[in-house]
Every structure is written in C-alpha cells, then in structure tokens.
Amino acid sequence: MAVITFVSQLAQHEQAAWLALLSAKLPNEAIKLDKDLSIEQKLQCEIAIVANPDVDVLSQYPKLIWVQSLWAGVDALVSQLSHDKPAPSFKLVRLIDPILxxxxxxxxxxxxxxxxxxxxxxxxxxxxxxxxxxxxxxxxxxxxxxxxxxxxxxxxxxxxxxxxxxxxxxxxxxxxxxxxxxxxxxxxxxxxxxxxxxxxxxxxxxxxxxxxxxxxxxxxxxxxxxxxxxxxxxxxxxxxxxxxxxxxxxxxxxxxxxxxxxxxxxxxxxxxxxxxxLPHISAPTHFESAGEIVTNNIKKYRSNAQIPLYINWNKGY
Structure with a gap:
C-alpha cells in the first residue's frame, strides 16, 4: 500500500484529529505523520498532505508528485518554497471549499x-x-x-x-x-x-x-x-x-x-x-468539509491520475 505523508507543525492533538479524520475517509490509503515514515517510505512517497509544514521536510521526498494543503491560503508556503530558488517539481494544491x-x-x-x-x-x-x-x-x-x-x-x-x-x-x-x-x-x-x-x-x-x-x-x-x-x-x-x-x-x-x-x-x-x-477568524477551515474535499481529491487522483487544480508558481496563486 502506497503511503501518503502528513507534514505539519500543528499541535499534536490537531495533527491526531486530522490524521484520524483522513484515515477514516480513506481506508485504502496509509496516511502517516512524517516522523513515523522510514527513509525508504519517504523516497517512494508521491502525495503529501500539509498544514503549516516545515518546508525543509518536503525536500526529503524526491518523488512527490503533488502536495495538498489543508488551508485555502498558501501564499506563505509558496514564498517559502520558491523564493530566490527554483520552484519545486511537485504541484501544490490549495483547499478550495465552497463553505469557506x-x-x-x-x-x-x-x-x-x-x-x-x-x-x-x-x-x-x-x-x-x-x-x-x-x-x-x-x-x-x-x-x-x-x-x-x-x-x-x-x-x-x-x-x-x-x-x-x-x-x-x-x-x-x-x-x-x-x-x-x-x-x-x-x-x-x-x-x-x-x-x-x-x-x-x-x-x-x-x-x-x-x-x-x-x-x-x-x-x-x-x-x-x-x-x-x-x-x-x-x-x-x-x-x-x-x-x-x-x-x-x-x-x-x-x-x-x-x-x-x-x-x-x-x-x-x-x-x-x-x-x-480580529484573531484571523474571517474564514476558518471547516474540519469536516475540508476533510471531505481532500479525500475526494485523492480518490479522483487514484482513479484517473489527474491532479486537482494547482498553484501557478510564477503567479503565486
């Protein structure tokens, strides 16, 4: 079974909640925290799910094809990944949620x-x-x-x-x-x-x-x-x-x-x-809705190899 890595700097209880939700919705996928993956698993991993990740960690995944963010806003992530250096080879997909x-x-x-x-x-x-x-x-x-x-x-x-x-x-x-x-x-x-x-x-x-x-x-x-x-x-x-x-x-x-x-x-x-x-409250990610969208994106990719709509590295959105 292919492994999907979850890369995040969220609090442990938040990471555990996301991992439980995504794993329940994707029973045929092995979704694991980055820290729990072996070197061999990291070398073979093609999909990552991220929430406030340490971008340096992503460089440990040479075969990444696409990265799914749990947030709608990815500008900080884009900047960290592409500022003053070549853009990554993988595609970055932000959360597109009608509820948001x-x-x-x-x-x-x-x-x-x-x-x-x-x-x-x-x-x-x-x-x-x-x-x-x-x-x-x-x-x-x-x-x-x-x-x-x-x-x-x-x-x-x-x-x-x-x-x-x-x-x-x-x-x-x-x-x-x-x-x-x-x-x-x-x-x-x-x-x-x-x-x-x-x-x-x-x-x-x-x-x-x-x-x-x-x-x-x-x-x-x-x-x-x-x-x-x-x-x-x-x-x-x-x-x-x-x-x-x-x-x-x-x-x-x-x-x-x-x-x-x-x-x-x-x-x-x-x-x-x-x-x-205001403490960044205008449009928070809805836990259940976001989980549904992310899992559907992964299911569709598994069925037809089509990556969801992704960021243009040159434009930044």
Missing part, C-alpha cells in the same frame, strides 16, 4: 454592516457616555470596493450587492460579475479606489500585491473611507495605514490578518481607537 467562500462572505457582510451602521463611533461614544446620533445612509448610498474577485471575492461582492450596497470590484485581469462594476489593471484600481467608501481586501499575497495598500493608494480613497483586510497582513503597509488614520483621512480599519501572527501583545494596533483587531 460562504463563511468569508458572511464575515465580509458582518463587518461591512458594522462600519456602515457606525458601530465604531457608537462604541467610542459609550466610553465617554456621549449620546449622539449619526445620520443614517441607505446601503445604496454606500460604495464598497472589493479587491480580489476570485472565489472568495466574487461571492462576497455578490452578497454585498444582494444587501443593497453599490459594489465595485477589482482584479488583475478582467472579470464580469452581474450587479458589480468590475475594474482591472493599474488604471482600473485607481478609478475604483477613488469611489470607494469601504475597501475590502481579499487578494492573495504575491510580489505584485505586497504593500499594495500603501500611501499612493490610501491617498486616493475619499475622505472618511474605511478598510477591511481579510486577506494577508503583508498587503497593507502598516506605517502608511497609521498615518492616514492619524490625519483623519481614514475613518476606521478592521484587520483580521497580520504579517506576524499571533499579533504581539505589545503591538500598537491593540489599543488604537480606530483599529478593530
């Missing part, structure tokens, strides 16, 4: 409504015992800009549109979405941002998107705009963000992702009155 997209769209709608209904202002007013009502805007009077129109971004944009908001979207290549005004390319980004009251980032982190939300972009946002980052921390230039919050050009920022996680206890974001800090 639904969960993300729910989070996007939740926090857009939080900003739309001025909750940060009312929270600050409560601390000062200040009774002050702010003018209500209809959703159609609020323009939202979604950065990234992949599976997560598209569903989130549609959900916002269904709730009556004026929704714009931007991607690096041309997209068409009913009810959403779509832009692409550098010129399209500038055009969209200038109209955006709430900017929602759902982009992958690549060389092209690193610090994309910087001084040049932030100055184009209308006075009083807000930002939601549910993508990756490296997309936002933190010093520029703080600058535009301090000069009141930006109203508020909701941050669920950071360049270093967990966010250090002494980090200034925790106490900043214009920043809402």
């Amino acid at each position: 997209a639904q969960t993300m769209s729910e989070a996007v709608l939740t926090w857009v409504l939080y900003l739309h209904r001025d909750m940060p202002k009312y929270l600050q007013q409560q601390k000062s015992a200040l009774w002050l009502q702010h003018r209500y805007l209809l959703p159609k009077e609020r323009t939202l800009g979604v950065l990234g129109l992949g599976r997560l971004g598209k569903l989130s944009a549609l959900r916002l549109h269904e709730n009556g908001f004026n929704v714009l979207g931007w991607s690096q290549s041309e997209k068409l979405i009913n009810g959403v005004q779509c832009y692409w390319g550098d010129e399209g980004l500038a055009t969209m941002v200038k109209q955006t009251d709430i900017l929602i980032c759902l982009l992958p982190l690549t060389a092209a998107t690193y610090h994309l939300i910087n001084d040049d972009l932030l100055t184009k946002l209308p006075q009083g705009a807000s930002i939601i980052n549910f993508a990756r921390g490296g997309i936002v230039a933190n010093n520029d963000l703080i600058k535009y919050l301090a000069n009141d050009h930006l109203e508020h920022a909701i941050l669920d992702v950071f360049e270093h996680e967990p966010l250090d206890e002494s980090h200034a974001f925790w106490s900043h009155e214009k920043i809402t800090v």
